[in-house]
Amino acid sequence: MKILAVEDDALTLALLVSSLAEAGHDVEQAGDGHTGLRLACEAAHDVAIVDRMLPGIDGLELVRRLRATGVQTPVLFLTTMGGISDRVDGLEAGGDDYLVKPFAFAELLARVNALARRPPLGRIETVLDAAGIEMDLIRRRVSRAGRVVDLQPREFSLLEFLMRNAGQLVTRRQLLESVWGFHFDPKTNIVETHMSRLRAKLNGNGERDPIETVRGAGYVFHAQIP
Known part of the structure; x- marks a missing residue:
């Protein structure tokens, strides 16, 4: 750069x-x-x-x-x-x-x-839409198939980062840095805990999980769920 x-x-x-x-x-x-x-x-x-x-x-x-x-x-x-x-x-x-x-x-x-x-x-979007999930960045509102998904601020930021990087592998380090602002590993399960809570809320009606765990590497958010 x-x-x-x-x-x-x-x-x-x-x-x-x-x-x-x-x-x-x-x-x-x-x-x-x-x-x-x-x-x-x-x-x-x-x-x-x-x-x-x-x-x-x-x-x-x-x-x-x-x-x-x-x-x-x-x-x-x-x-x-x-x-x-x-x-x-x-x-x-x-x-x-x-x-x-x-x-x-x-x-x-x-x-x-x-x-x-x-x-x-100039290219920042105000609404993200993928995998049937709509995220309104201005109103701070998330919905899936018409159902409002109530997220805590950190869960919202986590989902936003995943959706902005849909289809790409994001590492634990990237999440710590971009979502939590940590430029070091706090040696806790903070990412895993929040990811689990986010998934439970997104998939609360039995929907298919758009977030794939890549063991030992990170996560991939799939914009299209097969």
């Missing part, structure tokens, strides 16, 4: 560029806010990694200007400012995720990958 890294610390920037390139990504770099803003507006990027404290204009202002011009590139803030208010400021400015220095590159890469998997805003 194409990544923009905006960081004024030369050593950190060099580490980001070399590590991301080694992971197979194409990286553009900038050492100040004005250059970062120009690069972000001139070309499309899958993800931008932006430091909060930048010369020229700071990271918050950079992202505010991006959003004001309609650029919706997912932004990961990378900063030493780790307070709750700092995180809130970053997200309210238009950032999508927040990682505090010092950081582990494995976590940064996982967060970048998660941001890149999000569908572009």
